[in-house]
Amino acid sequence: xxxxxxxxxxxxxxxxxxxxxxxxxxxxxxxxxxxxxxxxxxxxxxxxxxxxxxxxxxxxxxxxxxxxxxxxxxxxxxxxxxxxxxxxxxxxxxxxxxxxxxx
Numbered sequence: 001x002x003x004x005x006x007x008x009x010x011x012x013x014x015x016x017x018x019x020x021x022x023x024x025x026x027x028x029x030x031x032x033x034x035x036x037x038x039x040x041x042x043x044x045x046x047x048x049x050x051x052x053x054x055x056x057x058x059x060x061x062x063x064x065x066x067x068x069x070x071x072x073x074x075x076x077x078x079x080x081x082x083x084x085x086x087x088x089x090x091x092x093x094x095x096x097x098x099x100x101x102x103x
Contacts, residue, residue: 001042001062002074002091008051016059017047018079024063025073034062068093 002024006016024031036042046060065072075088 006059007056015050021077021079023075026066027070031063034064036062
């Protein structure tokens with residue numbers, strides 16, 4: 001699961017899903033998105049929540065790991081009218097906290 005802060009810098013009300021292109025890669029292969037149910041701190045609808053211009057909010061995304069040891073590269077870019085800029089970061093899954101299963 002990845003959480004990042006997004007600010008709507010457009011002139012229209014929009015959401016992250018419409019404005020941004022998000023990709024995660026592991027071992028050079030694009031990762032599949034994951035559906036998360038009942039995990040504390042994770043809200044699946046954050047990418048479709050509309051924000052007025054100038055407003056910021058957290059966006060939560062989840063992806064399926066191919067393995068628990070290979071680094072994950074996460075990229076975010078503008079979806080339409082892209083300036084060509086891409087923000088990226090690399091995560092080492094072995095260094096991240098894991099979700100606790102419900103008991």
